[in-house]
Amino acid sequence: GATDTTTEKFRIDKDGNVGIGVTSNFTYAQLQVQAASNVTGLALTSANTNTGARNWMFTTNNSAWGSLDIMYSSAKDSTPYNSYAMTIDSSGKVGIGVAAPAGILHLDEGAADDCKLIAETHAGGDSMILFTQGASGSGTPTWGIGLDASGTGTDSLSIGFEDTGY
16 A cells, blocks of 8 residues: 655644644644744735735744744735834843834834824823833832823823832
């Protein structure tokens, strides 16, 4: 008889874990997708030729070892997944619009004139960005900038310092 030379490409184990391109047992409940390179990813692609259509990819080890990247491209683009929407690097730094975040949160609007960070509340409370040194709480010097909904009937922009924390 003929010898079976097929290679397993897809596995669902007895616990319901799904693996694509892997043959080993799984340690955790997971969907594991493995490629031939060191970059592992999951792509969502569109066949739509509308200029607004996008392809998206979630990858690990793409921008750097230990990174998690969310990338996109135009569905019409011949170089797919060439723009970084968000990166979380191996130290936990988050980059939005940048592949190598230089701080705990790094925002890059790219070629646009504006880069906006929006803090919004819908319950009538304060919308603030706080800057603090050390652990938050009582006794922590904190600067804040935001909209103060103090109950006076008019919201106002406030820049304030509180040496006992917020």
